[in-house]
Amino acid sequence: MTTAVSRKASHSMALVALFAALMAVMGLIPKIDLPLGVPITLQSLGVMLAGCLLGARRGFQAMLLFLAAVAAGLPLLAGGRGGLGVFMAPSAGYLVGYALAAGVTGALMRLLPQGTPLRTAASAFAASVLGGLVFLHAMGIAGLVLLAQMPLDKALLADLVFVPGDLVKCVLCAVVVHTVARALPDWPFGGRER
Template structure:
């Protein structure tokens, strides 16, 4: 329970880093890094719980999203698909991490990069595109094109996640990633 709460708080803290607003209606934030870290470090079940706890706090009105946003209205904004993708993305990241090698710090970092790219990037963006089509009334082509602007930054977040996982693996060699 402590780790779940800690990672929900980490996602909230990452929201303190100022967002970059885009014309698409979906800001660039660092909070996706928290989703990736939760999946890689906590595993699928606890990562899902952590991100769900965070989103529940946001739904209750706490201004925890980047830019001080919160409340039910954010779930009806163009960013809603991405937000709904966070728990699933964290879960998939954890599943991928549990299926890959974590025998050494280096292999843990490589696994974390690929797990976060699949769960924290691909899965979240699929949900985001669906949200843009349904909420922002974009065409599929417009939504896919629009979400591509996030990919370079998200790949940097995947690399940061891998660095953190490498550090955790070196400092806590008995840590079981993806469990």
């Protein structure tokens, strides 16, 4: 029994590390800088994928590991940024929201219906929209208000520029989940026990 527990724990740690590394790889994709100090990056897709594929707990852990590496100074954010200073920038609300949004996305994915690959993909889209877009954007808007001293109405308006791209990322997340569901029908989406 000890071997089974240690194998499960090792598997879980490997998945957490793998998704933290995936976030780092997504940081290699060039960012698009915006005047408000928050760039457009591919990394929010990693948040959505971590929640949908790993579940709330492991998705949260993967993003927390990634953020710890960034805080330690590794240049893992898009554009080669890293260090504690990025947590004081206007984009800090989005960064802090990565771990929480992965947790929310994973919790929603666990609750939503699954069964067929198409239903699972539809659930992944819904979980990504609610957790990886709505929740993450709410965290980002809070960061703009608190750190950039931006009025709430202007922060809401500034955040709208990210919505179309993040909706595309929600679709991409659903496509990946659909592919995984077809190839690995026993995958525990949202951290469900099989």
